[in-house]
Amino acid sequence: MQPDPTTSEVPHVVVGGGVVGAATAYTLTARGERVLLVEQHGRGHHEGSSHGATRIFRQGYADPEYVDLTTRALALWDALEARSGTTLLDRTGAVDHGRPEVVDAIAAALASAGIPHESLTTDEAAARWPGIAFEGRVLTHATAGRIRSADAIEVFLTLAERTGLAELRFDTRVTAIEDHGDDVTVSLGDGTSVRTPSLVAAVGSWAPTLVGALLAARGARLPAVRVTQEQPAHFPSHLPDTAWPSFVHWADGDDVYGLLTPGEGVKVGFHGTGPVVDPDARDHRPVAAEVERLQAYVARWVPGVDASRPSLISCLYDTTPDEDFVIDRRGPLTVATGFSGHGFKFAPLLGELVADLATGGEPHPRFAL
Ligand SMILES: Cc1cc2nc3c(=O)[nH]c(=O)nc-3n(C[C@H](O)[C@H](O)[C@H](O)COP(=O)(O)OP(=O)(O)OC[C@H]3O[C@@H](n4cnc5c(N)ncnc54)[C@H](O)[C@@H]3O)c2cc1C
Secondary structure, rough: OOOOOOOEEEOEEEEEEEHHHHHHHHHHHOOOOEOOHHHHHHOOOOOOOOOOEEEEEOOOOHHHHHHHHHHHHHHHHHHHOOOOOOOOOOOOEEEEEEEHHHHHHHHHHHHHOOOOOEEEEEHHHHOOOOOOOOOEEEEEEEOOOOEEEEHHHHHHHHHHHHOOOEEOOOOOOEEEEEEOOEEEEEOOOOOOEEEEEEEEEOOHHHHHHHHHHHHOOOOOOOOOEEEEEEEOOOOOOOHHHHHOOOEEEEOOOOEEEEEEEEEOOOOEEOOOOEEEOOOOOOOOOOOOHHHHHHHHHHHHOOEOOOOOOEEEEEEEEEEOOOOEEEEEEOOOOOOEEEEEEEEEHHHHHHHHHHHHHOOOOOHHHHHHH
C-alpha cells in the first residue's frame, strides 16, 4: 500500500497549548526530542484554564506530598528563570487565614518539610497587610508569590521553538485519534494527519471527550472530571502593589483565593464554585448572583480594593473528585488532565512528569490512572 502523502510521522504529538502542553513541549525538546504541538485556538487564547497574567505560587498544602511537589516545582521555576533570563515568579509571599484545622495542618506540613513560615495574630496580620481582613489562624510563608503566567507559557513555547525541534501549530484542532496498538493516527482540522508512537493529550477540560473512550478501550478509566466555568474578577486596588501578598481564605463557606495582577487590580475568586459547562459551548457570561456574592465577600474581607468595580474573568476548571491530577500513559497515549484549579504552580514539574511518561518512564504513583 502507498503511504498517504497527507500523513507525516512525528516522534511526539502534544495536543494542547495551555500551560501543561507548553511545559511538556519545552521539556521534551530540552531532552532532544522532536515534537509537534497542536492547539485548537490561537497562541495565548482565553478559552481554557491557562490564560491571564498571574497565578498564585504557594507551598501551603496540608498534604506533605504536595508540599514536596511545590519544592520541586520551585527549583524548576528558578532554573527556567535562569535559562530564559526572564522573571517568572514575584516572591510576594503568601498568607493563609481562616479555619484553624486547615491552617494548622498547612503549618504542620510546612514545618515537617523545613519550609520557613510564621504564625500571626489577626491584629498583627491586619497591620502588615491592611488590604485584607483576617479571621481565625493566620500563617505566612515567604517562598510563595505570584507567577507571571502568560509570560511563563510564552517562555516554554519560545524555548521549545528555539531548539529547532518543535513545530507549533495553532488554530488546528485534533478531530480524531485512531489507535493502532503501538502508535496512533491523529487527524487534524486542516485535513492532514500525523502518525506518532507518542501522543500527549494535555487538553485539560477536553480530556474526557478527546481520549476518554480511547483509554476505556485500553481498560483504563479517567476519573470523573468536572468541567466548570469560573468567574473570578479583578478589583481596583487602593494600595500600592507592594501591599499585596497572594492570599487564601479558608472561609466558613467557599474557600477564596486572591492576588494582585499588576496593572489590572487584585484578582479574587471562589475556588471551584462555577456551573458545569461543555468546554466547546460555554457562554463566558457571569452568573449575576455569583458576581454579587463575590462583591459582598470582597467588601467584607478585602478592604484594600473597590468592591463596586469588578472586571470579570471567565475560565475553566477541570476538577477530579479528590483534586489530584491525572498523569498517566496507556500504549502510545499519555494523558494529563484534572489540574483542578491549582495546577499552574507545578507547571515546569508537570512538564517533566509528562515528558518522563512520553519517553517511556514510570508514572508518579499519586497521579496514575
Ligand atoms: C481562574 C483560574 C485561576 C487559577 N488560579 C491558579 C493559581 O492561582 N495557581 C495555580 O497553581 N493554578 C491556578 N489555576 C489552575 C491552572 O491555571 C490550571 O490548572 C492550568 O492552567 C491547567 O492547564 P492545562 O494546560 O491543563 O489546561 P488548558 O489551559 O485548558 O489547556 C488545554 C488546551 O488544550 C486545547 N485543546 C483541547 N482539545 C483540543 C483539540 N481537540 N485539539 C487541539 N487542542 C485542543 C485547548 O484549546 C486548551 O488550550 C487557576 C485556574 C483558573 C481557571
